[in-house]
Amino acid sequence: MKIVIINYGAGNIQSIKFAIQRLGYEAVLSDDPSVIKAADKVIFPGVGEASSAMSKLKASGLDVLVPQLKQPVLGICLGMQLMCNYTEEGDTKGLGIFNTDVVRFNNNVKVPQIGWNQIESLKSLLFDKVSEKEYIYLVHSYYAPITEETIAQSTYGITYSTALQKDNFYGTQFHPEKSSAIGSKILENFLSLSNQQLKTNN
Amino acid sequence: MLTKRIIPCLDIKNGRTVKGVNFVDLRDAGDPVELAQIYSEAGADELVFLDISATEERRKTLANLVLRVAEKVNIPFTVGGGISSIEDVDILLQNGADKVSVNSSAVKNPRLINDLAGKFGSQCITVAIDAKRIDGEWKVHLVGGKVPTALNLFDWAKEVEERGAGEILFTSMENDGTKDGFANEALSKLSEELNIPIIASGGAGNVQHFVDTFKEGKADAALAASVFHFKEIEIKDLKEELRTNKIPVRL
16 A cells, blocks of 8 residues: 655654554655655645645645545645635635635633544544544644534534545544554554545445 | 643653663663653653753754654654754654753743744744742743743743743742642643643642642643652553542543
8 A cells, every 4th residue: 555645844744654654554755746646545744834834835736736636635733724725824725625714713712722632423434443532632723613524523612623524535633643542543544445435435 | 621631751861761760661761762652551641851961962862762752652742951943843843753842042042932933833832931939939940940030930931922832831940859749829820821731840749739730720731750750650540530530631
C-alpha cells in the first residue's frame, strides 16, 4: 500500500509518519502531484496558522489537486479545517470539500482547547470498533459546527464536529497520531478503507 | 468533556534523564525514551522534557532525542530548556515535538513570543513562568528561580497571553520541592484573569494536592516530577481519586 503524507511545510508531520510506521506501514512525504495522485491513501496534515498554510498549498498547486483526489484522503487538524469552505482564522478561503465554515471558539471557554476530550455519535468506517466517548487529543482554537457531514462530535462550551466525511474525504479535528491506542485504531481504520467500501458506505 | 491533564516532567541532560528515577522495571534508568513509554502506558496525558544541558552539541543531542521520543510515544510532548530562536523551535517541531516551552528568553525578548506564535501557531507555544513572592508581591524569576526580575507575575502572564502564547506553565518557586501542595491562590488568580490554559507546577506531594489544584487552583493541567519518578504516586491511582472527586480525567 502506498501512503503519502502531503508535505507542504505545515507542521509536525514526523509524528504522523511514525504513527503509521508503528502500524507496520511506511509513508512517503511528498509535494509532487504525480506521487500524491498515485497513492492508495493520502494524509493531509496541518499545524499552524490557516492563511499561511493555504498560501503554501497554493504556491505548489496543491489547492487544485487535493479536491480532485479519488482515493481516501484524511485531513488532520488544520488539514481538516482547510478542507472546509472557509475559516475565520486569517479570513481564509478553504478547499470547499466539506460544506461548512470554521469559526473561533467563544471566550466563555479557554482558547485554545488543549487536551483530551471525548468523541460521540460516531458514524462511518473510520470509527469501526471504536466505542462512544473514547478520549482523543485536541489542540485548536477554531472548530467546524455540526453539519450533515459530521461523523463524530465533541463538546467544549458548544457541541461541534470532531470529524467530517464527504465521499472519499475524511477529516479529524483531533490528532489520531497523538491519541494513544484509540488514535492508532482510527488511523488503522483509515488505512484499511478500500475504494469498494467507500462506495457501499455512501 | 475536556479532561484535566496529568503531566510528568523529565529533566534531561545530554540526552539522558537527570534526576534519579525509581523504576525497577527499567532496563536503562537514564533513557528518556523508555521512561516516556512507561508514562504513556501508565496513563500520562502529556509529557514535558526539560533540557538542562549546557554543551555545544546541546541542540543536536536534543533534536535527536525528540526524534526518538516521537518514534515511540503516541501522546503529545513538550520540549523546553534553552530555546531562544525561531530556528531552535523549527528543529524541535520538525523532529516531532508537539509544543515547545520558552522561559528566560521570552522575558529577555518578549517579541519572541509574537514571532513564534506567528510562525508556528499559538497552539504549540507554551510560556513557562517561574515566580515567588518578594515583600508579598509575586515576581517573575529567571535561571530556575535564582534571579529576580522587576516583572509582576500577573502582568507578565497577561502580556504573554496577548503576545500569542497558547498556554502558561506556572511554577511557584516557593512550593517547588516542598511537597506541600501547589500555589493554588496564585494559580486560581491566573486562571480567572487569563483565557488560555494554565499548567500548575511545583509542590506536588500527594494525591490531595492534585485534587486541590484542580478545584481551588482552577488549573487545567498539573505537572510533577519526583512523585511520579519515585513511584510515590501512581498515575492510575491518582486519576481514579480525581474522578471520585468529580474532576474529569481520561481513564
